[in-house]
Structure formats: structure tokens, C-alpha cells
Amino acid sequence: MFSHSGAGKVARRTFLGALAAGGGIAAAQQMPNAQEPLAARLPRAMSLPGGADLAYGQPSPHESAVQRSVSHVSGFAGWRTPLQHQRGIITPSGLHFAVHHNGMPDIDPDRHELRLHGLVDKPLRFDVARLMRYPMVSRVHFLECAGNSAANALSPTALDQTLGEIAGEVSCSEWTGVPLAHLLHEAGLKDSAQWVVAEGADGGSHSRSLPLKALLEHGMVALFQNGERLRPSQGYPMRLFMPGWEGNVNIKWLHRLEVTDAPAYTKDESGMYTQVLADGRIERFAFHMDVKSVITHPSGRQTMPEPHGFYEIGGLAWSGYGRIARVDVSVDGGRTWAAAQLHGPVLDRAFTRFSLPWKWTGRRADLMSRATDEHGRTQPLRSEWKRRYAMHSFNHYNAVQAWRVQADGRVENVYA
Amino acid sequence: MRDGRCCKIGPAARACLRLGVPIAMLVGLLGYGATIWAQGTSPPAPAPATASVGLGLPLSPAEAERYAITIFPDGRNLPPGRGSVEQGMRLYAMHCAACHGAQGIEGPASRLVGSDGFIAWNDLLRPLRVRKYPLQVLSVGAMWPYATTLFDYVRRGMPMHAPKSLTDEEVYAVTAHLLHRNGLVPAHAVMDRESLPQVVMPGRDRTVSAWALDR
Numbered sequence: 310m311f312s313h314s315g316a317g318k319v320a321r322r323t324f325l326g327a328l329a330a331g332g333g334i335a336a337a338q339q340m341p342n343a344q345e346p347l348a349a350r351l352p353r354a355m356s357l358p359g360g361a362d363l364a365y366g367q368p369s370p371h372e373s374a375v376q377r378s379v380s381h382v383s384g385f386a387g388w389r390t391p392l393q394h395q396r397g398i399i400t401p402s403g404l405h406f407a408v409h410h411n412g413m414p415d416i417d418p419d420r421h422e423l424r425l426h427g428l429v430d431k432p433l434r435f436d437v438a439r440l441m442r443y444p445m446v447s448r449v450h451f452l453e454c455a456g457n458s459a460a461n462a463l464s465p466t467a468l469d470q471t472l473g474e475i476a477g478e479v480s481c482s483e484w485t486g487v488p489l490a491h492l493l494h495e496a497g498l499k500d501s502a503q504w505v506v507a508e509g510a511d512g513g514s515h516s517r518s519l520p521l522k523a524l525l526e527h528g529m530v531a532l533f534q535n536g537e538r539l540r541p542s543q544g545y546p547m548r549l550f551m552p553g554w555e556g557n558v559n560i561k562w563l564h565r566l567e568v569t570d571a572p573a574y575t576k577d578e579s580g581m582y583t584q585v586l587a588d589g590r591i592e593r594f595a596f597h598m599d600v601k602s603v604i605t606h607p608s609g610r611q612t613m614p615e616p617h618g619f620y621e622i623g624g625l626a627w628s629g630y631g632r633i634a635r636v637d638v639s640v641d642g643g644r645t646w647a648a649a650q651l652h653g654p655v656l657d658r659a660f661t662r663f664s665l666p667w668k669w670t671g672r673r674a675d676l677m678s679r680a681t682d683e684h685g686r687t688q689p690l691r692s693e694w695k696r697r698y699a700m701h702s703f704n705h706y707n708a709v710q711a712w713r714v715q716a717d718g719r720v721e722n723v724y725a
Numbered sequence: 726m727r728d729g730r731c732c733k734i735g736p737a738a739r740a741c742l743r744l745g746v747p748i749a750m751l752v753g754l755l756g757y758g759a760t761i762w763a764q765g766t767s768p769p770a771p772a773p774a775t776a777s778v779g780l781g782l783p784l785s786p787a788e789a790e791r792y793a794i795t796i797f798p799d800g801r802n803l804p805p806g807r808g809s810v811e812q813g814m815r816l817y818a819m820h821c822a823a824c825h826g827a828q829g830i831e832g833p834a835s836r837l838v839g840s841d842g843f844i845a846w847n848d849l850l851r852p853l854r855v856r857k858y859p860l861q862v863l864s865v866g867a868m869w870p871y872a873t874t875l876f877d878y879v880r881r882g883m884p885m886h887a888p889k890s891l892t893d894e895e896v897y898a899v900t901a902h903l904l905h906r907n908g909l910v911p912a913h914a915v916m917d918r919e920s921l922p923q924v925v926m927p928g929r930d931r932t933v934s935a936w937a938l939d940r
Contacts (some may be wrong), residue, residue: 349750373920382858382859382860383832383833383834383835383858383860384824384833384834384835384885385859410882411882411885411888424783424784424788424789424792425781426784426789426793431781431783432783432784432785432786432789433781433782433783433784434781434782434783434784434788435780435781435782436782439780439781439782440780442778442780443778443780444778459859460859463859463862491777491778492768492781494777494778495778495779495781496781506795508794508795512882512885512888512889513881513882514794514881514882514888514889515886518880555901564792565792565793567793567795569797571797571798572876573795573796573797573798573877574797574798574869574870574873575795575870575872575874575877575878576874576877576878576882579865579868579869579870579871579874579928580835580863580864580868580869580928581835581860581863583868585841585868586933589931590931590932590933591868591870591928591931591933592933592934592935593870593932593933593935594935594936594938595936596935659745683865693831696897699842700842700843701841701842701843701862701863703862
């Protein structure tokens with residue numbers, strides 16, 4: 310529906326378009342002819358035996374442009390989901406975002422163990438084979454990096470980027486694993502137990518402190534994503550999963566849980582994953598990702614294929630506190646709003662798809678979406694968000710995203 | 726539109742309806758998670774002690790100690806050893822400066838020294854560096870609340886290309902050097918398990934927790 314920037318893709322589309330048009334003309338000129346086989350007037354693929362399938366299927370080669378975009382910032386890598394291509398609430402596992410602070414470790418599952426110790430009656434260890442025998446649960450949840458959309462928070466001018474480049478550090482999957490409560494109760498919690506320091510088996514031994522009560526209620530040791538074992542990029546063979554909480558606490562390659570009476574103030578809860586408030590104080594342990602939405606089509610760096618006419622405005626909304634209750638869409642920069650249709654299933658702390666039919670007049674239009682969750686939490690405007698935090702704070706940015714559709718059909722990121 | 730709400734009966738509950746009370750009790754026990762996690766229900770009550778599956782193997786104290794590398798703000802778990810600001814200066818030049826810069830402010834890796842923010846009166850080139858490396862708006866020296874975290878993270882994660890390659894004494898020395906660079910300890914300071922937790926970081930009194938720490 311929308312063409313994307315990138316010379317290779319445009320060139321290929323033009324090429325395929327020309328082929329199809331040529332075929333159409335040829336077919337129109339054919340008269341039914343009893344002397345000619347049927348194959349002569351039908352597409353070539355219909356007259357050939359099909360090719361072999363693969364043992365592990367892959368996307369169509371015609372979709373090879375749908376890739377994560379990567380950036381390397383201060384020594385660590387961020388791989389972002391191309392949300393502008395996603396229609397539906399499940400992100401394909403290979404397109405799920407990842408932020409790696411010290412690369413991906415190569416872990417042999419037969420030698421990997423989860424160790425549980427600290428303020429417990431019986432310190433325990435679980436190898437992968439034993440964990441696989443525990444009762445498991447499945448839940449569909451988004452996962453979002455605390456720093457998603459950081460460029461919109463930090464940059465004084467709106468960067469001309471795609472949706473995936475701006476806000477692709479969020480994805481949604483079905484996660485299956487063992488509720489942490491099973492393991493914590495098996496070890497037996499001492500009265501003084503309040504926090505759990507979770508650690509990964511990567512080079513940087515990534516570590517975060519999490520409140521025990523919340524882990525007992527919602528925590529999961531995830532072993533499967535979208536029906537298959539976790540990808541290495543998502544923490545194979547196991548990761549911690551806390552629905553609705555900032556990505557950084559969902560420890561990948563989980564190998565150790567230390568039950569304690571206080572947080573450890575690990576590296577990431579000391580600086581990078583904190584927020585500086587407008588008065589200079591530093592907010593720590595803000596775990597929940599707030600309500601947020603993005604219009605996926607049309608979106609940044611796309612081009613409207615025709616100068617006016619019918620378009621479906623569509624997008625994704627989510628909240629770390631619960632279900633999405635409504636999404637309002639504006640096509641005039643926020644002066645008027647219309648309720649978008651929510652497409653089920655509307656799940657707790659998961660992507661929810663929304664859409665609104667729109668007849669574009671061909672004049673410049675500023676498109677915005679504003680989500681509200683079941684608790685009445687709603688997205689702020691960028692100016693409102695900026696007032697809460699210091700100028701250089703960028704985590705937990707959930708302000709309304711605006712796209713400007715120019716009269717020539719180009720779509721650009723703008724601040725509203 | 727709100728299809729998610731109609732599916733409240735978990736597999737365990739459905740099995741209960743089919744198979745009767747004795748099996749239902751068994752399934753209820755093992756399927757505890759499935760029932761409480763059925764998406765769309767409200768948060769469950771705490772798990773009963775009887776839900777224990779019991780497949781965990783004992784973890785020996787020695788093995789727990791071998792892996793327990795977390796250092797706490799009160800100094801708990803700091804190892805023996807000591808290191809000076811001066812020793813740390815040499816180690817910093819050798820292992821750290823290539824990524825963090827000679828002064829700890831140049832990037833591309835995280836800024837270690839000075840205030841946070843876009844500008845600073847004693848760091849006039851910062852806006853140019855921030856333009857190149859946006860995360861230089863943050864600063865370890867200004868934001869981290871406890872000096873113990875410097876030791877913890879340098880020991881577990883640095884240098885990035887060879888994490889965990891420094892000895893505990895070398896980590897104490899690098900920590901001492903970084904604290905001195907931030908004007909928090911004098912040039913002759915020596916850091917060890919006694920002195921390190923006593924260093925007061927400016928980030929401590931700026932801290933506000935979004936999660937009630939005692940809830």
C-alpha cells in the first residue's frame with residue numbers, strides 16, 4: 310500500500326510492476342485458441358511444478374527488505390523491530406527487538422543452570438531439562454525497552470526516520486515458561502526476603518534488582534517464544550519475563566537469582582535506566598512501561614501511493630498496566646479526535662491493533678494516535694512529557710507520536 | 726472487540742469439569758500456574774506451599790559462593806584486597822581510555838566523570854560530543870548513588886572486550902582512580918572493603934524511588 314524509501318526496493322517494485330503489466334497486455338490480446346495449451350494464457354507459476362519447501366520456513370524472498378534496523382550506541386547494539394511492516398499483534402520472533410550490552414553469549418543448554426540462593430531455606434539449582442518438566446503458562450505480552458523513542462525525547466528537532474528506527478524497541482510475543490512462584494516457594498522464602506537480584510550468563514553478567522512480591526505475582530522463567538524455544542537474541546535457553554516492565558529487567562540468558570533484603574543498585578539501576586526529573590532528582594525503579602501507541606501506516610519515510618483517496622490509518626497500542634480501553638486518532642494535529650476501532654483480542658499488557666478509515670483530501674495532514682488504558686492512563690503530548698523530566702532525560706518516553714503527511718505524499722516524523 | 730475477556734477457563738479448570746474430583750485435585754495442584762495465569766483474570770493469591778513441584782537440586786554453599794558476585798551498597802560481598810588511585814591511573818590508561826577517553830568524558834563509551842546534562846561550565850565541548858554520542862548526557866560520577874556499584878560493574882563487565890579479566894586488586898585500583906577523577910577521594914586514597922562503602926556519591930541524595938522500597 311505504501312512505498313518505502315530505499316532505492317533497491319523501489320527499483321524492484323518498478324521492475325515487478327512492469328512485468329505484471331506486460332503480462333496483462335499479452336493476456337488481453339490472446340483470443341481463445343483450441344490449438345494452444347492453457348499454460349500460454351496463464352501466469353507462468355501456474356504451469357510449472359512447484360519448488361521444494363524448507364525444513365525451517367523462511368519469509369518470501371520478496372519481503373527481504375523487512376529487517377530489523379541496527380544502531381550501535383556507546384558500545385552496545387540496539388536491533389529494532391520494523392513496526393511499519395507489522396499487521397497483527399504478534400511480532401515474528403526473528404524481528405523481535407533486542408538491546409545487547411555485551412553481545413550474545415554462546416550457551417550450551419546442557420551445561421546451563423539456573424541457581425536460586427540468598428534468603429531462602431534451601432538454595433536450589435535447576436538445569437534446563439528439569440525446568441522443562443515444571444507446569445508452564447503461556448501469555449501474550451509486549452516487551453519494550455525503557456529507552457524506546459529516546460531520539461524523540463532527546464533531539465530538539467524531529468528526526469526524519471522510519472517508525473522502526475524511531476520506536477522499534479518494542480515487540481509482542483507469546484511467552485511460555487515456568488511461573489517464578491513455583492521455584493521461589495520450592496526454595497522457601499525467609500521472612501526478611503524482599504528483593505531478588507537476577508543475573509544473566511553473558512559477558513557483562515547483566516543484572517537487575519526486582520521486588521520479590523511482584524516476581525511472585527507475575528514473574529516467569531520464559532523458555533519458549535511463539536511456540537519455539539527462545540532465540541539466542543532473546544536469552545536462549547531461558548530469560549526472566551516480567552509483563553509490562555521495562556525490557557532491561559527481563560534478564561536474558563538467566564542463570565542466577567539471589568533473594569535479598571534490599572536492591573543491589575546494579576549498573577543499570579544506577580544510571581542508564583533511570584530518569585532525571587525536572588527538579589534534578591533521579592528516579593529509580595520505575596519498572597512499568599506506560600500506555601503508548603503508534604500509527605504504523607502511514608508512518609515515517611513512507612510515501613502515499615496516490616495523491617488523495619481512501620486510506621486505512623492503522624497502528625498498535627499497549628500499556629504496561631493492563632488492557633487498552635480506547636485509541637483516539639487525529640488527522641488535524643490534535644484539534645479534533647475520532648475513536649479508532651480496536652481489533653481483538655484486546656489482551657492484558659499486549660499489543661492491541663487499531664484502525665480508522667480515512668479519506669485523504671491531498672492536503673497536508675498531521676496524524677496522531679492517543680491510547681488510553683483500562684485504568685484511565687492516557688498518553689501525554691510531547692510538551693507535557695518534557696515538562697516532567699530534565700531536558701536530557703529520555704527513558705520511558707510515551708508521548709503522542711505525530712506523522713506529517715505532506716501534500717506531495719511524503720510522511721515525516723514531527724513533534725506535536 | 727474485546728475477545729480476550731471471554732477465555733477465562735484455564736485448561737486445568739476444563740479438565741476438572743471432565744474428570745471429576747480426585748483427578749481435578751491433582752490437576753489443580755500441578756496446573757496451578759495455568760489457572761492463575763489465564764490471561765484476563767485478576768492477580769492470583771500467593772501460591773500455597775503445597776504447590777511445590779520439587780525438581781530442584783540442592784545448591785551447595787560453595788557453589789553459591791562461587792557465582793555470587795553481586796556487591797551491595799553497604800559493602801556486603803566485597804572481596805579482600807586493595808588498590809590505590811595511582812595504580813588505577815596506569816590501569817585506566819591501559820584498559821579503559823580507548824573507549825571512555827583519556828579524561829573519562831570523551832566517549833564513545835559511557836561518560837565516567839563530571840555532571841550529567843547537555844552543558845557544563847567546565848566542559849564546554851560537551852554539546853559537540855553529545856551530538857556525536859547522545860548518551861554522553863549521562864554521567865557515572867554524577868548519577869550513580871553508591872561507589873560499590875563501580876567495583877561491582879568493573880569486576881563483572883569491564884573491560885568490554887575482556888570482561889572479568891582484572892584481579893580484585895586491579896578493580897579496587899580502577900575504582901579508586903574513577904572516584905578521584907570525580908573529586909570524591911584524594912589522590913593518595915586507597916580503596917578496600919572497608920573504605921569503599923564509605924565514599925559518598927552525589928547521586929545518592931538525588932535519588933527518588935518510583936517503587937516504594939519497603940512495600
